[in-house]
Amino acid sequence: MKNWTNDDVETFANLARALGHPARVQILRELILRGECIGGDIADTLPLAASTVSQHLKVLRNAGWIQGRTDGPRRCYCINASSIATFNKLVGEVDARPDRKS
Amino acid sequence: MKNWTNDDVETFANLARALGHPARVQILRELILRGECIGGDIADTLPLAASTVSQHLKVLRNAGWIQGRTDGPRRCYCINASSIATFNKLVGEVDARPDRKS
DNA sequence: TTCGTATATCGTCGAAATACGAATTTCAGC
DNA sequence: GCTGAAATTCGTATTTCGACGATATACGAA
Numbered sequence: 001m002k003n004w005t006n007d008d009v010e011t012f013a014n015l016a017r018a019l020g021h022p023a024r025v026q027i028l029r030e031l032i033l034r035g036e037c038i039g040g041d042i043a044d045t046l047p048l049a050a051s052t053v054s055q056h057l058k059v060l061r062n063a064g065w066i067q068g069r070t071d072g073p074r075r076c077y078c079i080n081a082s083s084i085a086t087f088n089k090l091v092g093e094v095d096a097r098p099d100r101k102s
Numbered sequence: 103m104k105n106w107t108n109d110d111v112e113t114f115a116n117l118a119r120a121l122g123h124p125a126r127v128q129i130l131r132e133l134i135l136r137g138e139c140i141g142g143d144i145a146d147t148l149p150l151a152a153s154t155v156s157q158h159l160k161v162l163r164n165a166g167w168i169q170g171r172t173d174g175p176r177r178c179y180c181i182n183a184s185s186i187a188t189f190n191k192l193v194g195e196v197d198a199r200p201d202r203k204s
Numbered sequence: 205t206t207c208g209t210a211t212a213t214c215g216t217c218g219a220a221a222t223a224c225g226a227a228t229t230t231c232a233g234c
Numbered sequence: 235g236c237t238g239a240a241a242t243t244c245g246t247a248t249t250t251c252g253a254c255g256a257t258a259t260a261c262g263a264a
Contacts, residue, residue: 004131006124013124020119021222025111040240052223054242059221073231073240091193123252142210154253156212161251175210175261 002093012090015083018063023048024056028065028079037069037076104195114192117185120165125150126158130167130181138180 004012019025023046030042043053057077060066065084068077106114121127125148132144145155159179162168167186170179 009124009127009131013122013127016118016127017122020115020122022108022111022115023222025115025118029106029111043241048222049224050241051225051243055222058242070230073238075241088193091190125252145211150252151254152211153213153255157252160212172260175208177211 004090004093008090011086014063015065015087015090018059018065021056021059023053024060027053027056027060031066031077031079036078037071038078039071039074039076042077106192106195110192113188116165117167117189117192120161120167123158123161125155126162129155129158129162133168133179133181140179142176144179 019028026046027042030045031038040050040053042057043050046053048056057066057068061068063083064080066077067080068075070076121130128148129144132147133140142152142155144159145152148155150158159168159170163170165185166182168179169182170177172178
């Protein structure tokens with residue numbers, strides 16, 4: 001595991017916190033499954049009010065997990081691939097081989 | 103990406119939420135760096151009161167990230183490798199290849 | 205047993221998260 | 235311009251989090 005800067009730690013914690021709610025995990029999964037873009041049908045897949053879903057989308061957006069672009073009166077979201085890459089990379093560095101020496 | 107059960111989603115969100123704080127990321131990193139066991143020197147590496155660190159350790163313990171065993175008057179913590187494995191596995195399934203088709 | 209160290213738990217507080225409905229914004233179409 | 239659909243923001247209530255100091259617990263050593 002490489003040395004992490006304080007920024008690395010912050011970045012990782014922020015990305016992780018954004019995933020720390022089942023609804024947001026679902027949203028992210030839904031976006032990955034459906035592809036690059038989705039309107040508020042996401043809300044239909046969740047037992048939550050539209051305004052609540054909108055807030056969860058905002059959290060994911062602020063954390064950098066997703067991006068949204070305007071598409072007429074609706075909004076089209078897609079995964080931000082680089083966030084996933086960053087996250088996977090950091091997680092990979094938290095690999096715990098039981099036989100590692102330090 | 104495989105289908106996830108609701109339990110998968112919950113499990114993932116719980117593990118992620120436990121990582122959603124810089125102090126806990128640091129603790130986990132410290133445990134990985136130092137090896138299997140560490141007393142409350144962890145607290146010395148953080149700018150937090152001992153009781154606060156203890157609470158963070160509890161969160162990590164409840165989430166399954168770490169285990170502690172009693173060692174005289176102190177306590178020895180170590181990473182729970184299976185949690186990391188689970189987390190890495192789930193994260194791996196959230197892989198977003200930009201050229202995936204659905 | 206008594207003392208000191210190491211941890212954990214308790215009680216409290218302000219801050220942040222979560223959820224909802226209502227109000228507002230945005231934009232296509234008439 | 236006005237209307238309706240989609241989405242966000244606002245206001246509010248409730249819950250959970252994060253931090254601390256004080257207290258309690260566990261245990262080795264004196």
